[in-house]
Amino acid sequence: MSIENGNSPSKLKKIFEAGHFAVTSECGPPxxxxxxxxEEKAHLIGDYVDAxxxxxxxxxxxxxxxxxxxxxIKQMGYEPILQMVTRDRNRIGMQADILGAASFGIDxxxxxxxxxxxxxxxxxxxxxxxxxxxxxxxxxxxxxDEKKLLSGFEMKVGPQMFIGAAxxxxxxxxxxxxxxxxxxxxxxxxxxxxQCIYNMEKFKLWMKLIVDRGLHEKVYIMAGLTxxxxxxxxxxxxxxxxxxxxxxxxxxxxxxxPKEKQAEEGIKMCIEQIQELKEVEGVRGFxxxxxxxxxxxxxxxxxxxxxxxxxxx
Amino acid sequence: xxxxxxxxxxxxxxEVKDLDKILVAGCDGCxxxxxxxxxxxxxxxxxxxxMYFRQAGKDTKVDEISLTRQCDxxxxxxxxxxxxxxxxxxxxxxxxxxxxxxETFNGKPIFPxxxxxxxxxxxxxxxxxxxxxxxxxxxLASTGGICPIARCSKRMSNGPCGGSSNGNCEISKDTxxxxxxxxERLKELGQLDRFERPNEPxxxxxxxxxxxxxxxKEVSHQ
Numbered sequence: 001m002s003i004e005n006g007n008s009p010s011k012l013k014k015i016f017e018a019g020h021f022a023v024t025s026e027c028g029p030p031x032x033x034x035x036x037x038x039e040e041k042a043h044l045i046g047d048y049v050d051a052x053x054x055x056x057x058x059x060x061x062x063x064x065x066x067x068x069x070x071x072x073i074k075q076m077g078y079e080p081i082l083q084m085v086t087r088d089r090n091r092i093g094m095q096a097d098i099l100g101a102a103s104f105g106i107d108x109x110x111x112x113x114x115x116x117x118x119x120x121x122x123x124x125x126x127x128x129x130x131x132x133x134x135x136x137x138x139x140x141x142x143x144x145d146e147k148k149l150l151s152g153f154e155m156k157v158g159p160q161m162f163i164g165a166a167x168x169x170x171x172x173x174x175x176x177x178x179x180x181x182x183x184x185x186x187x188x189x190x191x192x193x194x195q196c197i198y199n200m201e202k203f204k205l206w207m208k209l210i211v212d213r214g215l216h217e218k219v220y221i222m223a224g225l226t227x228x229x230x231x232x233x234x235x236x237x238x239x240x241x242x243x244x245x246x247x248x249x250x251x252x253x254x255x256x257x258p259k260e261k262q263a264e265e266g267i268k269m270c271i272e273q274i275q276e277l278k279e280v281e282g283v284r285g286f287x288x289x290x291x292x293x294x295x296x297x298x299x300x301x302x303x304x305x306x307x308x309x310x311x312x313x
Numbered sequence: 314x315x316x317x318x319x320x321x322x323x324x325x326x327x328e329v330k331d332l333d334k335i336l337v338a339g340c341d342g343c344x345x346x347x348x349x350x351x352x353x354x355x356x357x358x359x360x361x362x363x364m365y366f367r368q369a370g371k372d373t374k375v376d377e378i379s380l381t382r383q384c385d386x387x388x389x390x391x392x393x394x395x396x397x398x399x400x401x402x403x404x405x406x407x408x409x410x411x412x413x414x415x416e417t418f419n420g421k422p423i424f425p426x427x428x429x430x431x432x433x434x435x436x437x438x439x440x441x442x443x444x445x446x447x448x449x450x451x452x453l454a455s456t457g458g459i460c461p462i463a464r465c466s467k468r469m470s471n472g473p474c475g476g477s478s479n480g481n482c483e484i485s486k487d488t489x490x491x492x493x494x495x496x497e498r499l500k501e502l503g504q505l506d507r508f509e510r511p512n513e514p515x516x517x518x519x520x521x522x523x524x525x526x527x528x529x530k531e532v533s534h535q
Contacts, residue, residue, distance in 0.1 A: 242476035
């Protein structure tokens with residue numbers, strides 16, 4: 001594997017390099033200044049994953065900031081992944097936050113454009129989008145590899161980030177998706193966390209196209225999974241969430257069990273997906289997004305045969 | 314051209330209801346073409362104001378005029394004598410015209426009669442859509458002649474994002490995904506290599522981000 005070896009002490013990077021399936025999950029900070037909520041969520045999942053994504057005002061809803069939450073998680077002894085969207089800050093603000101994160105030993109990032117503010121709790125806000133996700137990836141890479149800010153200013157100490165990006169194999173048109181991933185890899189993405197997968201056939205087709213182009217040897221791909229809590233959630237995801245592909249087979253399976261058993265069925269489906277995806281060439285890990293259901297992450301990780309998590313130096 | 318749309322009549326009435334002599338000034342430029350502020354719309358607004366004042370039992374004088382362009386000083390000066398006769402002017406020009414009128418006629422209250430919307434095109438009779446945000450550094454050569462700044466809701470340089478579906482933007486099914494259009498057009502042009510080439514961060518200093526802008530052309534005096 002010839003993943004571009006940018007200098008980073010990232011634990012996630014070491015897990016990949018040691019050939020293990022990597023496991024990440026995420027923690028959405030609260031809509032308040034109660035930092036303990038972040039810690040409680042991190043406690044629930046910390047020992048079952050290699051690193052914890054911390055969302056950045058996800059769905060354009062104001063929350064306790066990703067950077068402060070990441071610092072809390074780091075101080076607990078877990079490894080945070082700083083998610084950063086380009087919607088809310090310009091290149092000055094984002095570079096400053098990257099330096100601040102690195103100063104606390106945060107060494108793994110996920111670079112995103114971010115949902116449009118019209119979906120969030122401040123739909124009348126201005127948006128920034130000075131850079132997009134691809135340009136943020138290239139920015140972090142330059143800061144790390146050349147120790148230079150976008151301005152060209154040379155830093156004495158640069159941030160040592162392991163750089164992640166998102167990919168949605170299900171967005172339309174399908175034929176663009178591999179091209180766009182290639183572009184993010186060209187910009188410097190080293191690992192990819194995908195949109196949550198429900199359409200396994202389409203995901204496998206996407207992976208095949210990735211492998212055909214040799215991209216799986218240039219970037220670590222983590223399959224994104226979100227367990228369904230209920231039939232209602234599945235229907236919501238199918239009909240209301242942009243870029244989501246929920247096949248009828250998923251709906252039908254949940255509809256086929258009594259309401260009180262649907263959550264259990266959702267977990268079972270998620271575990272079966274892990275088992276199946278382990279056999280797909282190019283899949284190097286799992287990103288489990290149990291939205292407001294963090295307490296189920298241990299069960300999924302164990303059920304997927306991914307526990308205990310390996311120790312790396 | 315500049316696309317505008319008439320302000321709600323109540324908003325205009327609220328500004329002018331205490332005046333005695335009002336001039337409604339249309340503009341024969343862009344706002345005439347987009348049917349928001351030409352002579353025809355000036356007359357419609359004038360009638361509506363007269364009706365309001367009559368019902369309110371007021372003897373307010375309302376007249377209409379339309380200038381060739383409100384964004385050129387000579388045309389504003391042609392209207393100087395007329396403007397003097399009124400307490401205030403409701404301008405149906407774009408924001409540039411309203412401001413130039415205000416700058417030209419010191420001490421004369423000027424009210425906007427339209428909301429200036431964007432630089433766009435006439436799709437069909439009665440429908441206008443945005444094409445340009447005047448960023449001052451055109452990139453259309455590399456994007457198949459379709460502007461991602463004006464036509465992507467996130468103004469991405471390297472789109473599309475994961476939210477588009479069936480060629481539509483995630484924010485609305487009535488909005489085309491700009492990057493979907495770019496991709497299809499680059500494909501048609503045999504230029505898909507441009508799609509995979511990462512576009513560098515943009516220089517926004519030529520856009521509104523760089524402060525109020527000015528263009529100076531060397532004038533030859535032959």
